[in-house]
Amino acid sequence: MVQLEDILAILGGAIFKDHSGQCLNCLVDYYSIHDALYAEFNAALSAILFAISNGWMSLWFECDSTMVVEIFKGNHNPPWKLLNKWSKCKAAMAEMDFRVSHIYREGNSCADKLANYWINSKVSSIWSSTPNFIVHEFLRNRNHLPNYRFNSH
Template identity: 30%
Template sequence: MSPGIIILQVSAFIQQLGRGGRLRRKDFQGDADCEWATFGMDNRRQVIPRAVTWALPPTSSVKLNTDASVTEGLATGGGLVRTSDGDLVFAFYKEFGECDVLTAEALALLEGLRLCYARHIMHFVAEVDSSVLVRMVSSCGPARWPLVNTLRHIQWLSGQMGVSVAHIYREANTVADALACSRPQQDGVFTVRAELPRKARSALQLDRLSVPSIRLGRVRH
């Protein structure tokens, strides 16, 4: 069965769940910009699925991916650095206490940059799945307190390290998402693939093989 047919079948199934009331907004709490959150809940919109993949960084370069999650008031973040072959350089998990999703996304990015800076990893692309955060980092305009200090630290480190911050679709950021949601017993940095949570290990291998994920785009009729 071709990937296109599989995508269409999965999309139809999810749409039926949404129309039947089996998908609720609260099921996506902490992931406000997730495309799945509103899928199948508005019959006036046409849903167009497409395949998205995580792209390898250029040869002799690396890429940082980070993500965050807020569940029951607890904000957590995670991320990883990979080589141009998709191999793990290091990964991390960290808890941030009580804060909103955007703040947690910014703190996860900052933590990833700090860890890279400490290891003298320079001149790379950092990807996050919050387009709002990317715009705020790229802008010199004011931000709401207390996020302003975190943004200033991100901007300073990015400038010192020659890092550009870019947006990636959530569905292509699955390893960082798995790390952010892993909830181990304590914060940590992992340098060996076997140390990663099982879900993160699986997602890492799928990215190395360029296996696509399904992204659902919505278009009004």
């Protein structure tokens, strides 16, 4: 059985890695037009259900949305349109070894690239290995190399 150590999710994109940092799967989902919290929380719930469907019962969820992390910690209410999906995930998470933590956007560059793919393609996709368009960021992340974001202001 695969033990997951990382999951990065943003705007419908997720990366599943094992304990050694190897990519197990990547996925992106297109949710039509909704607000950012809805899209990010829906992506998180979809990623958890994907993990469960693959039998991965040890999950560390990293997210660059502090609001989504706060929902998982019970400090904020989820979007009401996702309450049924949230209830299903909460029941499943009770049976899992589950952790949630915040990661800064700079540390989430692979998920950011997946989100950009999702925004441009508007189709759902699943890869069983690292997609070519994120290999550079994936290797930087796996080798603990820093990522920087610069602002022109």
